[in-house]
Amino acid sequence: MARLTAIREILEDRIPVGAQEVGGWIKTHRQSKRVSFIELSDGSSVGNLQLVVDPAMPSYQEVAAKLSTGASIRASGELVLSPAKGQKYEFQVKELQLVGEADPEQFPLQKKSHSLEFLREVLHLRPRTATMGAVLRVRAEAAFAIHRFFRDRGFYCLHTPIISTSDCEGAGQMFHVTSLDINNPPRAEGKVDFTQDFFKEPASLTVSGQLEGEICAMGVSRVYTFGPTFRAENSNTTRHLAEFWMVEPEMAFYELEDNVALAQEFVQAVIRDLLSSCRGELEFLAAQEWSQPGHLENLQSVAESAFARMDYSEAISILERSGRTFEFPVKWGIDLQSEHERFLTDEHVKGPVSVVNYPKDIKAFYMRLNEDGRTVRAMDVLVPRLGEIIGGSQREERYDVLLQKIRDTGLDESAYWWYLELRKFGTVPHSGFGLGFERLLMYVTGMQNIRDVIPFPRFPGFAKF
Numbered sequence: 001m002a003r004l005t006a007i008r009e010i011l012e013d014r015i016p017v018g019a020q021e022v023g024g025w026i027k028t029h030r031q032s033k034r035v036s037f038i039e040l041s042d043g044s045s046v047g048n049l050q051l052v053v054d055p056a057m058p059s060y061q062e063v064a065a066k067l068s069t070g071a072s073i074r075a076s077g078e079l080v081l082s083p084a085k086g087q088k089y090e091f092q093v094k095e096l097q098l099v100g101e102a103d104p105e106q107f108p109l110q111k112k113s114h115s116l117e118f119l120r121e122v123l124h125l126r127p128r129t130a131t132m133g134a135v136l137r138v139r140a141e142a143a144f145a146i147h148r149f150f151r152d153r154g155f156y157c158l159h160t161p162i163i164s165t166s167d168c169e170g171a172g173q174m175f176h177v178t179s180l181d182i183n184n185p186p187r188a189e190g191k192v193d194f195t196q197d198f199f200k201e202p203a204s205l206t207v208s209g210q211l212e213g214e215i216c217a218m219g220v221s222r223v224y225t226f227g228p229t230f231r232a233e234n235s236n237t238t239r240h241l242a243e244f245w246m247v248e249p250e251m252a253f254y255e256l257e258d259n260v261a262l263a264q265e266f267v268q269a270v271i272r273d274l275l276s277s278c279r280g281e282l283e284f285l286a287a288q289e290w291s292q293p294g295h296l297e298n299l300q301s302v303a304e305s306a307f308a309r310m311d312y313s314e315a316i317s318i319l320e321r322s323g324r325t326f327e328f329p330v331k332w333g334i335d336l337q338s339e340h341e342r343f344l345t346d347e348h349v350k351g352p353v354s355v356v357n358y359p360k361d362i363k364a365f366y367m368r369l370n371e372d373g374r375t376v377r378a379m380d381v382l383v384p385r386l387g388e389i390i391g392g393s394q395r396e397e398r399y400d401v402l403l404q405k406i407r408d409t410g411l412d413e414s415a416y417w418w419y420l421e422l423r424k425f426g427t428v429p430h431s432g433f434g435l436g437f438e439r440l441l442m443y444v445t446g447m448q449n450i451r452d453v454i455p456f457p458r459f460p461g462f463a464k465f
């Protein structure tokens with residue numbers, strides 16, 4: 001069977017005119033006595049291919065009545081420069097094959113625009129839409145751009161475990177992994193007896209690959225993970241998923257400043273890459289009603305200008321002086337809420353900002369304690385509209401200080417023996433961060449709901465498909 005020509009390749013002038021074969025799904029079919037037109041999509045590009053058919057053609061006549069929106073076809077014929085306005089190429093069909101029908105009485109995606117809410121109910125058909133097609137292509141290119149960024153800088157791609165027995169963030173938002181009979185688990189002293197479970201201890205889906213990333217950075221200097229992470233937090237928001245993908249670089253001999261610089265360089269490089277590799281997709285998405293005016297110009301300038309940076313304490317005083325009444329009152333020591341982050345990015349800075357040196361009590365145990373004894377070398381990158389897209393820090397590399405922090409936090413120090421040993425044998429200052437892949441995609445595509453930038457979102461009450 002001949003290889004089908006991708007419509008993208010045709011529209012990007014990468015295919016010479018002449019004999020070709022294409023296949024895909026019908027967007028529209030217009031019949032008339034002299035000539036029929038089929039607009040065909042194979043999901044490879046924003047634009048569709050215009051097929052021109054002679055209605056007298058036998059292979060067309062047999063199936064013409066069934067060539068409705070959503071039906072799949074293959075067509076062989078001649079790619080020519082289009083004499084008509086509106087498209088550069090058209091495809092003159094010589095032979096047409098109906099592959100799969102889509103009964104117009106039943107197929108839900110007729111040619112009209114559908115709300116993003118409705119499309120979330122038909123995830124199995126959603127990739128057929130122009131919007132989801134564009135998002136899926138941007139997502140794929142973004143993943144590639146991320147790998148390229150790190151590879152070009154001497155980082156090694158690291159596969160960290162998905163099943164884990166440590167809670168990196170210490171937030172207790174873990175999904176359990178067990179092979180016990182949950183209706184009748186073995187018990188000892190009134191509790192579930194995990195010594196009889198598969199791993200002989202409680203295990204969970206990972207919330208972050210960071211701790212394992214640190215282990216490997218202490219051997220090969222610079223690594224990054226890019227994998228799924230899981231959080232059983234009951235956050236039903238437009239920015240949270242229960243399963244999301246995170247990019248986590250970890251670097252030996254990097255201090256907070258190096259980390260801040262890498263995070264900015266990283267976000268900018270990926271945006272620049274996508275502005276060129278996915279230009280058509282981003283223009284298409286920016287033209288949708290939900291997108292903000294000037295979105296692409298904005299991205300361009302974000303890719304080119306340095307991010308603002310400020311200390312947490314400075315952020316607090318900006319918020320205090322703002323004259324705003326926030327739902328969550330502002331005072332030194334609070335965790336920044338979405339409304340605070342958005343004031344800083346959308347109104348104060350009007351762009352991305354790296355906030356550093358947060359109070360130690362609101363951040364994870366592994367962050368390096370500052371000389372003041374009350375803040376840690378944390379770094380969050382906040383962007384307009386979304387707030388936090390990156391969270392990271394310089395790590396505590398001093399054995400005694402780390403041990404004290406583990407004890408103060410109430411964590412079981414015996415469970416972190418290996419993490420402590422990294423500080424006993426050849427410890428070095430090191431840093432890293434985690435970028436929420438879907439948050440970055442929301443930022444770049446302009447999509448307003450995180451459930452629309454992942455093909456199969458998982459959130460409280462929903463894990464279908």
Ligand code: 4AD
Binds near residue numbers: 209210244249390
């Ligand atoms: O700030 P977080 O929790 O940091 C960590 O997990 C660190 N261990 C990362 C590191 O230093 N290696 O998460 C990092 C990022 C957030 O900034 C956010 O973009 C994203 O992950 N994120 C989520 N994205 C979607 N849904 C959720 N429920 C998310 N929780 C965090």
Ligand code: MG
Binds near residue numbers: 388390391
């Ligand atoms: Mg965070």
